[in-house]
Amino acid sequence: xxxxxxxxxxxxxxFGAVVGGSIGSFLNVVVWRLPLGRSLSHPPSACPHCxxxxxxxxxxPVFGWLMLRGRCHDCSEPISARYPIVEMxxxxxxxxLFLNLLPEPQVLAEPAQLxxxxxxxxxxxxxxxxSLIDLDHFIVPDTISLPLxxxxxxxxxxxxxWGVGRVAFPDAVLGALVGGGGMWxxxxxxxxxxxxxxxxxxxxxxxxxxxxWQGLHPTLLLTLxxxxxxxxxxxxxxxxxxxxxxQAKVPFGPFLCAGALISWLAGxxxxxxxxxx
Numbered sequence: 468x469x470x471x472x473x474x475x476x477x478x479x480x481x482f483g484a485v486v487g488g489s490i491g492s493f494l495n496v497v498v499w500r501l502p503l504g505r506s507l508s509h510p511p512s513a514c515p516h517c518x519x520x521x522x523x524x525x526x527x528p529v530f531g532w533l534m535l536r537g538r539c540h541d542c543s544e545p546i547s548a549r550y551p552i553v554e555m556x557x558x559x560x561x562x563x564l565f566l567n568l569l570p571e572p573q574v575l576a577e578p579a580q581l582x583x584x585x586x587x588x589x590x591x592x593x594x595x596x597x598s599l600i601d602l603d604h605f606i607v608p609d610t611i612s613l614p615l616x617x618x619x620x621x622x623x624x625x626x627x628x629w630g631v632g633r634v635a636f637p638d639a640v641l642g643a644l645v646g647g648g649g650m651w652x653x654x655x656x657x658x659x660x661x662x663x664x665x666x667x668x669x670x671x672x673x674x675x676x677x678x679x680w681q682g683l684h685p686t687l688l689l690t691l692x693x694x695x696x697x698x699x700x701x702x703x704x705x706x707x708x709x710x711x712x713x714q715a716k717v718p719f720g721p722f723l724c725a726g727a728l729i730s731w732l733a734g735x736x737x738x739x740x741x742x743x744x
Contacts, residue, residue, distance in 0.1 A: 476572035480565050483588070487561025488528030490592050491554035498553075498599040501608055517542035528554040557595060560728075561588050567732050579629040586622045590615065590680050591731075594724040597673065601720035607669025612676050616643055619679035638682035646678025646687050647671055670719050677727045685738040686730045693726030694719065 500507055512521045519541040525531045532551040539546060568584045569575065593611055601607055623639040626632030634642075650673075654666035678687055701717055730737070 472572045472575075476569070476575055479569070479575060480562065483561045483565040483584075484558045485528075487588065487592075488554045488558035490561075490588075491557025491595075492526060492528045492550075494557060494592060494596045494599070495550050495553050497596050498603065501596075501610065502600055502604045502606065514539045514542060514544065514546075516544040528558065553595075553599065557592055560591055560595065563732060564588050564591060577631065579626070579631040583626050583631055586626070587680070587731075590619065590622075591728060594677075594727060598721035598724045601669075601718040605716065605718050607667065607673050607720045609669070609672065612669065612672040615676035616672070616679045619643070619676060623680065623682075634680070634682040638684070639679050642678025642681060642683040642687060643675045644678070645683055647675030649687070649691075650674040666719060670723065673720055673723055677723065681727060681731055685734045686727065689730035689734050689737060690723060690726035693729050694722035694724075697722040697725055 496507055496512065510520075512526065513519060514521065516539060519539070522540070525535055525540060527534070529551045532546060532548075535546065537546050537548065538544065564587055565584060568587065569580060574580050593615060597607055597611055600611075620636070620639055620643065623632055623634050624636045627634070627636045650666065650671040651668075654668070654671060657666055674687070674690070677690055681687075681690075701722075
């Protein structure tokens with residue numbers, strides 16, 4: 468039987484998964500409504516087929532969809548499996564961050580560490596929303612990416628002042644400047660090289676936001692490297708499936724966000740392996 472401290476840590480871990488799943492449910496609303504310019508709060512969630520409002524207990528992350536067997540309670544039209552998948556992904560994201568930021572039960576005794584976990588949980592949830600919107604509409608919404616820059620700098624400054632931050636405030640400032648500036652330079656170089664837009668300005672702002680939250684080293688290089696690697700794999704797969712003459716329009720934002728998460732969870736280990744240490 469686990470001791471009380473470990474049991475409390477396990478309880479918080481489970482609670483983090485529930486919070487993540489609930490945020491995933493909200494992200495489904497954001498991803499659907501934000502690109503259309505619709506309010507995120509009004510009207511309440513409803514079936515897109517029959518217009519009936521979704522009952523609160525049917526809105527439970529994952530379980531609501533399972534309870535309904537993937538169909539609307541009122542009109543029996545199918546409900547996309549994407550909804551529970553996003554909820555599960557966000558719940559898993561919060562679990563991974565919990566294990567990364569609060570790996571030991573004793574850490575729960577420091578409230579500042581819990582604040583840091585919640586802040587970075589919100590940040591990576593925002594990156595998940597950006598990824599999904601970019602996949603659907605090929606845009607990185609300024610309404611999410613731009614506020615992430617000052618909020619990230621403020622969060623890092625606060626955690627740094629409390630002595631619990633993994634990123635120093637000066638490093639975050641450099642990360643935002645170099646991330647945004649470096650991506651802008653790559654975008655302009657791509658325009659000269661290909662004679663057309665190679666990277667959107669949305670990716671520039673996204674990279675600045677990632678730098679603000681995660682700092683300059685080793686995040687930015689690994690984020691860009693990881694994003695380019697994942698994007699190349701997807702692009703090559705598309706060429707194999709559809710042929711070299713088919714031009715693939717592949718958004719870069721989701722790969723940058725994936726690279727940011729990988730660099731946050733295992734950046735030091737990856738960097739050490741790359742240097743042969």
